[in-house]
Structures are given as structure tokens and as C-alpha cells.
Amino acid sequence: MEQRGSPATAPGAARSRRWTRWVPWAVALLTTGAVVATAPAANSGAGSTAQDVLGGEQLRIMAPAAPGGGWDQTSREMQGALRELVGRSEVYNVAGAGGTIGLSQFVRFGDDPTQLMTTGLIMVGAVKANGSEQSLADTTPLVRLTTDYQAIVVPADSPLRSTADLIEAMRADLPAVSIAGGSAGGVEQILAGLLAKAVGADPAKVSYVAHSGGGEALTTLLSGRSAIGISGVSEIQPQIEAGTVRALAVSSPDRLPTVPDVPTLIEGGLDVELENWRGVAAPKGITDEEEQALEGLLVDMTRTPEWREALERRGWGDATLAGPEFEEFVRSEQERVSQVLDEIGLG
Template structure:
């Protein structure tokens, strides 16, 4: 009799554990990349999709793209999905700046912070046939006439735009006169460069890696404090005499109005993903730094970063 009761108890405990695991594995997520396919946010969203499903953390993870206004159109849609505990949106440094530059009526303070995921150094590239050979060449051109140097990058007010302005400042040029052309996706910026329509392009190294290795693009410099492990031949700006460092971070937020249980489910999913071997392999392949911060710490970081980005944008003349 006692043996039977113990057996039933053990079975019940195992069943409950199984139900918990099964319930988590049934998680169905919608991940928004608020930009066109081919860019950094899109790459992050699809990498999340891959890791979450391969690691068994989510049953499904559907990626959608919503373009426009530095991601603020997608942000408005996310805020409109109040209470939806299955929705996530990729964002980052770029969106913080775009909100300020576009004087957006919606802001990240209206969302539910879930996690910071990655950090990535930016790279400046030119077509291989360009007369610009290194950072010193580009700095000399920018100092002489900033308006004649055209830059291709992501959304206005984002990390790419700020880097172009900071480069002009470090070169001794007028930061308010830079000629920056924003594109909604990395593919469009790449086409503009290869077509000779711009002087230089700015993005994360991973977005240009294929064209760099194919010999179609030349690296002018990277914005990290040290050379990248996956690009040891690419010089930093600092080692070329240009005093410039900048890291682009990416994160995920959820809609407003979530219950504590909904927030915990999403936060736990991101925590499991960030610690999974599948995500670690993706970080290595993409050349992204692991910059994981859980929900509470990310919320604190985001508040401080919004103040820091506003100061930088004012200093370089992007906003008043």
C-alpha cells in the first residue's frame, strides 16, 4: 500500500515537471524586426528565431518586418499590442536616436523592457576601387569638405549616423555638415556603395563580411577599442590616429500592459536563450559580443542610455 502511494506520488511529481516543461515548450512568439530585411535588427530577430526553436525554448517564433522612421512605426504597432504576452520587438541604440531625431510621439518608455542581448562594433567600408585607402584618407576628405563625403547607413539618428558625425568631429570637420544618406536595410546601403553612389558605408561588420571577404569592399576602420576576433586584419580607428570608439547594442522589448506572469515567461525565455549553446554559436558566427542583461538591469541601462544618446546627439548637432 505504502509502496503504491509512493509510486503514485513520484509519478505525479514527474507529471507536474513534464507539464511545466511542456507548457514552456508550447510558447509561440512573434518577433518584430522594425526595419527591412537584411539589416541588423532583422538579423537579430532571425537569429533569435533560430536559437529559440532549435533549443526547444519556444514551439514557434514568427519574424515580421515593419519598416519606417528608424523603427518608430514598428514601435507604435508594438505599443498598440497592449497586453500581448507573445509579442517581442528587436531594438537598440539606433531606435533611441531615431526617437529623438524624429520627435516620435511614441517612445521606449512605453514598452516593457525584456533583455539586452548583444553589442557590436561598427565598421566603415568603401568599394575596393575607391581612392580612399584608410581612415587617414577619409579623415582628410571629411576635414576639407564634410558635405562632399557621402555616407550610407541605417536610420537617421542611429548608431551609423552618430558614428559618421563622430568621425567628422574626430577628423576636425564640421559635424553639422555631414552628408548622411539613411537606408531602411543593409542590402540597400550595400547596393548604393557597390553602385558608386556614396563614398563610404557604415554598419556592423557582419552585414558587410561577405562582400569584404569577396574583395568587393575594403575596411577603413572598426569602432571597437581593439581589433575584432573575426576580423583581425581590420584596423581600429584609434590605431590609425582617429580618436573614435562606439558600440551598437541590440535588445528586445515587449508591449505595455503585461501581467507579472507574462513578463516572467518572456524574460525566462530570453534568459534560457542567452545561456544556450545555440545562441553562443550564433554570437560567434556573427561576430557579436554577448552583452546580455536581464529585464530589471536592462530597464536601468535603457534609462541611462537614453540620456547618454541625447547628449551625444546634441554635441554633434543632430538635435537641439
């Protein structure tokens, strides 16, 4: 008999969860819009609690990337915010290929409700770019947590000092403008392609250097092996404040309170906007009751003072979305990102 927590070759029969409501959701790449968060009330009725589901076992959270990046930050902020709700939890890292290596391991947990994985837009793109056999369809999406924007940065001694300089350089010799960022097919490479398209160049000719984490991309940038870097604002903010790098622009529709002196790409003359999102998934084979209890736990977590403080400190947007609405959002994102990657020559 297969034991809980052991890898499973198949997650079991498909769940027949009853859909009580459906809310269309899209985070557009090139249009602005306010983020509206919806979520079911957590533990508001009969049913198992998270403590029942965990059965005294410790919750384990996989960050499918190297330490220091957005998924790692999210996982560790979750760990702190969950402490008062479920006690101690464990965060561990499985880096590589935009999260798809971690995903390939995570799906083997089968029906174990003590296992969670942080995920997001980067993984959706990486699944297509890497030809992964697994996708988020092989998990149970629980809750979307945050949104974040990207920063375009250069070393402090770079001759590029503005978006105008970047436009000129990309138009003059696109392949010479090497760009360091995260995994292939991820949000950073999507933004690189959109930048090339916006300046009238061929996105397929972008010289993009992919990395498994933001720390590695920063090392490449500072070593001079890349001309510019693209990173989540929350990840690169300490280096911006320290003067290690100079931010040319952010991908948000308006300036961000965490880096108020950095203009948007739109201000610099490029009609480009891109928003990243992060969330949490469980193994595919968990029961409906376990799914609802874990969703309730995570929604409760988003209401804790610890989580609210983390959002403010990191500059993350609160994008809480749970249940069937999040599952539908993930499905729509898979279709949308696939289309965008094809359009910019990255499919």
C-alpha cells in the same frame, strides 16, 4: 472587451514591479571598457513558465527594419535558438524610420505576451531624430542580448585606402564625402558625426544618406552615390570577405577576431570608439508574472548551443542583461543618446 493580441489604445495602468537590485550600466561612446553581463536566473523559482504565458500560441517577433540588417539577423537567430524551448515562432519585418514605424505599431499590442520586438541603440536615436511620439518607455524592455561594432567601408575601387585618406578627404571637403548608413539618428549617423568632430570639422555639415536597412545602404555605396558606408561589422562582413568593399577601420577599441586585418579608428589616429547594442522588448501592458517568464525564456535562450554558435559566427558580443537592470540601462541610454545627438548637431 478587448481581446489579447488586438491593438490597444492604452496599455493600462502602470506596473508596480518591485525592484530587487540595481546595477548602473553604461556603454560609453568614446571610452573603452569591458562588457559585464548580469542576469537573473531563469525559471529558478515559483511562477509561470513561458509555455504558461504563451498559452499554446505561437511567439511572434517583430524585426522593425528591412530584411538583412542587424535586427533582422538577431530576430532570426532568436527564432532558431528558441525552437527547442517554445517550438515554432514567427519573425516578421516592419521597416522604416530607424524602427519607429515598427515601434508605433508594436505599442498597439497592449498586453499581449506573445508579441516581442527586437530593439537597440539605433531605435533610441531614431526616436529623437524623427520626433517619434512613442519611445521604449512605451514598451517593457526584457533583455539586452548583444553588442556589435561598426565598420567604415568603401567600394573596392575607391581611392580611399586607409583612415589617413579618410581624414584628409573629410578635412578637405566634408560635404563632398557622402556617407551611406542606416536610419536618421541611428548608430551609423552618430558615428559619422563623431568622425567629423574628430577630424575638426562641423558634424552638422556631414552629408549623410539615411536608409531603412543595411542592404539599401550597401546598394547606394556600390552605385557610387556615396563615398563611404558605415555598417555593423556582422552585417558587412560577407562583402568584406568577398572583396566587394574594402574596410578602412572598425569602431572597436581593439581589432576584432572576425576581421583581424581591419585596423581600429584609434590605430588610424582618430580617438573614436562606438558600440551598438540590441535587445528585446514586450508590450507595455503585460503583467509582472508574464514579464518575468519572458525574461527567463530569453535568458535560457542565451545559454543554448544554437545561440552561442550564432554569437561566434556573427561576431556579436554577449551582453546579456535582464530585468530591472536592463530597464534602467534603457532609461540611461535614452538620456545619453539624446545628449550625444545634441552635441554633434543631430538633435
